[in-house]
Amino acid sequence: MARLVAALAGLFLVFGGLATAQEPVFQTSASHAVIMDYETGEILFSKNGDQPMPPSSMSKLMTALMVFEALEAGTLSLDDELPVSVRAWREGGAASGGSTMFLDVNSRARVDDLLRGIIVQSGNDACIVVAEALGGSEEAFADMMTRRARELGLETASFRNSTGLTAEGHEVSAEDLARLAAHIIRNHPQFYDLYSETSFSYNGITQANRNPLLGVVDGADGLKTGYTSEAGYGLTASAERNGERRIIVFNGTQSMRERANEAERLMRAAFADFIMADLAAPGEELGSADVHMGTARTVALRTTGPVRVAMHRRERDRMRAEIVYDGPLIAPVSEGDQVARLVVSMPDGRTREYPLEAGSDVRRQGMVSRAMSALVNLVSG
Known part of the structure; x- marks a missing residue:
């Protein structure tokens, strides 16, 4: 199993700039x-x-x-x-x-x-x-x-x-x-x-x-x-x-x-200047994860609750979001299983993580199908 990053389905329409550590957009003289x-x-x-x-x-x-x-x-x-x-x-x-x-x-x-x-x-x-x-x-x-x-x-x-x-x-x-x-x-x-x-x-x-x-x-x-x-x-x-x-x-x-x-x-x-930005609603599909030995090759990933991020207004276009999971997932996968997480990185280095769950069941392949999948994987390396 390896740490994989999946593509986001829609959140890059909301944000998606690189989140390299930068000077804070807001400062104070207080210690x-x-x-x-x-x-x-x-x-x-x-x-x-x-x-x-x-x-x-x-x-x-x-x-x-x-x-x-x-x-x-x-x-x-x-x-x-x-x-x-x-x-x-x-x-x-x-x-x-x-x-x-x-x-x-x-x-x-x-x-x-x-x-x-x-x-x-x-x-x-x-x-x-x-x-x-x-x-x-x-x-x-x-x-x-x-x-x-x-x-x-x-x-x-x-x-x-x-x-x-x-x-x-x-x-x-x-x-x-x-x-x-x-x-x-x-x-x-x-x-x-x-x-x-x-x-x-x-x-x-x-x-x-x-x-x-x-x-x-x-x-x-x-x-x-x-x-x-x-x-x-x-x-x-x-x-x-x-x-x-x-x-x-x-x-x-x-x-x-x-x-x-x-x-x-x-x-x-x-x-x-500071807002609570609603980035995704509960149950919203954000991407998919690869599945090994399953009746489907991928499974949709959806949020388990609201994705709300605290930020300065000027940070919204400078954050980065990615879906991270240990994969490929091994079938069977049950709908509602928490199998991935959404990682939101802010320009000042702060990160927030939100759990993502499988959006559907993925059954395990039968013996013959699993053997064929294994052979294909072996040939393809």
Whole structure:
């Protein structure tokens, strides 16, 4: 059996240029960046998107998710009042120099307020309060965060605290942050509106939501900024337009202004420049494969599902598609057997594979016919 490439029946009418590695058609100044299509989960653009990075306060997406799940499980209620420990006040308060909700030491705060403190104000003190309430300690809660993230398939996620403050081994990839954002949007819509609140007041102090897209880009409705001196300025954000939703994640910009500019550019590009191209419908015949010792010499190959490819609009005519299979196939072949795959190669070197199935049955030849086929093959070499 050899690896064979079959001719495509019709897809070259749609695309078919050579897909040699080239300079990306879209670039960003961020060190890590991802654009995701929410509906399909497809990555439309990635720059180091699969590489773990320090997520700073974007970690609080996971912290908030743990609270959402506790509320839905009934182990917490929005009216519960949680104690503010000395540690939460000291390490998360104004004296620490980080983002804070300005909780008073030894006071109690409602979960409803703490959620807004985490989401709108990025309060480190609010994070530690809920961590101690749910996990017994922040360290135990961070372990809970990591376990839950892995259960959700976020394989790069490792949390060392609830806040995102710099800690060795505290990391997650931009792609996994995008998946986490999609999970929150899809599974916790009753809480997602919190991410679009533009300000929140607590203890007589009003703080604005730091998300630079809210009120600036149409349809923007979340999620979370981040900053540490190690990570730079980052953002996980989402917007919805005309029934389509995109999620962007980036990190490593050098200032709040650069973060705001890059956020707007990435989100506008997410809708204007990147598409999910439908290349073939489910059950569409794309080519054929050779069959050995069968009652037919070839069998049609068809898709098992939709062939959708994430791309920049300018990449469509520069990709390559080919049908690959180990062949010739040996009869008998049954209709529906997955016998080949469609390999789509993008100009930047990315590839996607889609299974192809036999479009019909091909019976095995009788003994005499098989003997004649063997003789013909021997003579022809």
